[in-house]
Amino acid sequence: MIRPFGYFVHHQGRGHAERCAAIAHALPAERPLTLFCARDDIFPALPAHVEIRRIPSLFEPGGDEQGSMDWVPTPQTLHCAPLGWPGIRAAMATISGWFHAADPALMICDVSAEIAQLARICSVPHVKVLQHGNRTDPGHQSAYDGAAGLLAPFHADLAQPEWSTAMRARTCFAGGLGVDTRVPEREVARQRVGVGAEEEMILVLSGGGGGGFAQAPLGVGARAYPSARWITIGAVQRDWHATEPANIEHRGWVDNAADHIAAADLVIASTGNTTCQQILAAARPWLAVPEWRYFDEQHRKADALGAAGVATIRPHLPSSAQDWTGAITEARANHAPARQRAMIEDMPADKAALWLEALADRLWTPASTAPSASSLETPTL
CATH class of the missing domain: 3.40.50.2000 (Glycogen Phosphorylase B;)
Structure with a gap:
């Protein structure tokens, strides 16, 4: 037996x-x-x-x-x-x-x-x-x-x-x-999520273990990059004082997060395990912003991601247009796709x-x- x-x-x-x-x-x-x-x-x-x-x-x-x-x-x-x-x-x-x-x-x-x-x-x-x-x-x-x-x-x-x-x-x-770390082709993924081939897409992703990012700082970021199309998936905490421009769209929970990640030019995401593995597999420029978890789990994971050179880390979402510009510029400059893919067995x-x-x-x-x-x-x- x-x-x-x-x-x-x-x-x-x-x-x-x-x-x-x-x-x-x-x-x-x-x-x-x-x-x-x-x-x-x-x-x-x-x-x-x-x-x-x-x-x-x-x-x-x-x-x-x-x-x-x-x-x-x-x-x-x-x-x-x-x-x-x-x-x-x-x-x-x-x-x-x-x-x-x-x-x-x-x-x-x-x-x-x-x-x-x-x-x-x-x-x-x-x-x-x-x-x-x-x-x-x-x-x-x-x-x-x-x-x-x-x-x-x-x-x-x-x-x-x-x-x-x-x-x-x-x-x-x-x-x-x-x-599931299979990554769809960028063009196919963009067709699935309804984004044009030449559009600049910035994806904001929150995992399923918490309340998600706040709405107000995302609005500041979208205003700082008016030529980009900002799409959020997952939870977003609503702020009464948020003033959002027309180039940001909140889609909530979706069944095709992998398509959204593959379609993105840059990803802003927390550091839950599933989220991390999907972004690393897709090898996208990544601004990682840890959420609160017991024992500082996401913050320590962000430290490890930063030390491995596979993500640009911020302790919280940028709070001004200038901070957003600096963070996104750094994430693009630090992008190491081969190193990201090597993290996945x-x-x-x-x-x-x-x-x-x-x-x-x-x-x-x-x-x-x-x-x-x-x-x-x-x-x-």
Whole structure:
């Protein structure tokens, strides 16, 4: 009997579910896979050997929570562990009960320090998905230190400088994991999004994990470049004081973000993982403006992108026409398309799946016949 893999999927944003689906398709069909998530409607199509078990959200109250226990301090090894929440008990019972019944080979955690530690406490080896951010706190470090391996859905050149050699050696870096990085031809993409072949197009893109960029500074930017056609996709925060010119258009959520990116002459975007991989694959001039996230995730990712020379970074949207001119001029001057494309693996899901299978084999192979460390290096595809 082949032991199953478990997989916890955080339901905020889209990237967690998309890379889970990519790995699910790349894993062998004979490997059972059970997903645990607070939503079952966020996943792309999944193969037949995958089961989804819905669990209550670990951080959204359901109405039956006891709120009078907040005076009890949270230990530093935990992030979100309020007392008196029936939903959290139900989620943990579902997962730990499955651990007991299924005897899994591996639990993949994307992402929760608490779920990762639960797996370790229940004597189940886990893989922790690695994200950017200031994550040196005891909670994250406990999850990382107790993991059998780490999985990074980005290129090794985007690793943070404080990550040790030992930590990187335990990590499978898979740039482009979970993202459709096929790039349509510019002319075809422009036809699809309704932009003329000779028009200058500036795309503003916000991902699905937050509230999006503010309207007012985008209006200032569009006024600074009146000859360009500005198109925004994703969320835009409305400002009552915004005065927008006629050359900016808000399209909201679209199903063809890749077409918009491929059609653009320059992209202004936040630094969520899916957004990053799509822009890097398209190799467009990029003004990267990180949004607020827990643990400064997008800001630390922006630092890594800037250090790798694949994006021009600003901590916030420019606030004047002069600042917009300087930022866009710099983004165009710094453009390094070959370096951007090099951030994307040819077959990242297959690389991750092979690594997971090799890790499971190592974990469950008796010590006397365990493979050597050299045979467990991340596979090259």
